[in-house]
Amino acid sequence: MAKSSVQYLCSECGWSGLKWYGRCPQCGEWETIEEFHEAKPASASRTAAPGRTSRTLPASAIQTAAKPITQVSQEDVARLHTGYGEFDRVLGGGIVPGSVTLVAGEPGIGKSTLLLQTAGNIARAYPNQTVLYLSGEESQSQVRMRAGRIDATCENLLLASTTDLSTVLALIEREHPTLAIVDSAQTIISQDVDGISGGSTQVREVASALIDTAKTMNIPVLLVGHVTKDGSIAGPRTLEHLVDVVCQFEGDSQTALRMLRAVKNRFGPTDEVGCFDMSGEGIEEVSDPSGLFISSADAAVEGTCVTFTLDGHRSLPIEVQALVTDSALPAPRRAVNGVDPSRIAMLTAVLYRHGRVNLLSKDLYVSTIAGGQAKEPSCDLAIVAALASAAKSSPIARTTCAIGEISLTGQVRPIPRLEHRLREAARLGFTTAVTAPLRKQLHIPGLNIIEASSLRDALEALGLRSSNRRVSADAHIPTERK
Incomplete structure (x- = not known):
């Protein structure tokens, strides 16, 4: 009996077998197994021995010779x-x-x-x-x-x-x-x-x-x-x-x-x-797409902060905008565009606990400009700064950018390829950059680099210093310091 050429192929991962499954046994996706018929090769490309079919060419018909890799030409194409x-x-x-x-x-x-x-x-x-x-x-x-x-x-x-x-x-x-x-x-x-x-x-x-x-x-x-x-x-x-x-x-x-x-x-x-x-x-x-993701306003506007992300080898500025309003709903609204929603919930809690800015009962709207994506961890500091700026009605200077990742303990963590981002910031005319502590000293002409090891230090460097109040662990509103 001739062997069947019918196989079943998964369109998602490329798995192949002789039996159909509703769920791919390799990648686990449903309804991705389809019937596959192998193409018949041209008769001229086959050499058949009596009683069997073979795709192998005889040694005398091979035109290409194998050679040592050291003898292969390295010519530029x-x-x-x-x-x-x-x-x-x-x-x-x-x-x-x-x-x-x-x-x-x-x-x-x-x-x-x-x-x-x-x-x-x-x-x-x-x-x-x-x-x-x-x-x-x-x-x-x-x-x-x-x-x-x-x-x-x-x-x-x-x-x-x-x-x-x-x-x-x-x-x-x-x-x-x-x-x-x-x-x-x-x-x-x-x-x-x-x-x-x-x-x-x-x-x-x-x-x-x-x-x-x-x-x-x-x-x-x-x-x-x-x-x-x-x-x-x-x-x-x-x-x-x-x-x-x-x-x-x-x-x-x-x-x-x-x-x-x-x-x-x-x-x-x-x-x-x-x-x-x-x-x-x-x-x-x-x-040069740098100007696509930031607004053209000259004056400082509350609720905005600029950060720098990496897309391949290219560093792009991303402007984060935030709006904070009183909520009339039992569950405050969180609307985001271009930002990870789960990241916003975490940063709001960190801002309340370590930054002394209570936004838990507020409606928060966070967005980026021109479809930019601020989902990299290096955008954390800019997102927090935009939220604090909107909550305090205190604008951040247009020539200031914030780059850094924020941990749950309120620390500002370093990010990869920071020097590349800072040089791009200096090229675009930014004069101040608030970042995590540097691993090595950098000197970039025209750019004042402010190192902040904690969220409180970063907010103070951005001009968003909180009032002399502390957050009570079992309350929903700040209480006066005793």
Whole structure:
């Protein structure tokens, strides 16, 4: 009896087996096991002995010889520049020839627009070569309409609209472009395997065929990928293992800011982030996004404080705003945006116990500017300072920033790469920085560094000195010191 080629594959973790389960035995996710039919290899690639089938080539047919690693050339590969400095930063300096890059993101976030503009930039930079854009979601006229709107039209930019994998591979082999873009992996169908478009079987087969073509012809391929409702990349998890680079294109639909992050990169770092601005004319890179996350007000405003976070190798200023009001409800309200809600509850208790500022019965509203994220522990001191400033109606100077993590004991703890953050603060014009005690002495021109070992010291340095009152351990309001 012939062995069945049917297997069952988990779309979340890549587990495979011969039996279907409602729950994956490896990752524990429900309803992720799907039927998988392995593709039949071409007969020319097989050597069959009597009575059995084998994929192994005879020794005489092997063309590639194994060699010692010390004899392998170390020549630097000339990367293909995308025309976006931010995109090149995320990729590690540009697109590596023969690589396959997966760009994933939510619907309407701008994946196709970014890659179409990238295709136009490369086509203009290399007028004697071609760039191939293959769309399985839009017709040629629809792509042409968008290209005209974002100024990405060039004679050597070739468009094709197809959902057949064989046609895609044939076009790449015939045109031999400098860059091939496939939009998207979930819309291309292979006739050699069963399954619906976008299923695990089809996506895996399409990715394997494109990777094989890219490596064989040394042509870089940018592959668009869809995401599921929870934000993970659609299709089997093995798709991310097969490709060379995985990038996430993120952003808030309410703002024009877009972030490109490298989740996996075989040719560069994975902690870089690129900033872009989405508009009706396309996507523009933001080489210095420091001014996006702070307000433009010149005068000091109560309830605001600026901190500095790290996103990859880039330090970004984040302005935290807080509003404190009397509560008319039995349970005071806590509304946050861009801040961890559980962190707010903890910091409120620490501020009450060690900072002598009682906000337990108040409604608290904490937010960041322009969709910035203040969820790093280094933002604790700025959040507490903004809350204390709002509660005391005492503004903090616009040229002062606060960077540090606060523990449950009221101590201000040091954070990683503090020097990098402080130098960025000095570059943006900040003159005072309240931080945790330094491990080594730093001298940054134009910046006065105030070290605070406790929350009380930090509030005093920020001009938020509390009154001469102490907090009673068994009361909900401060009591007079005896």
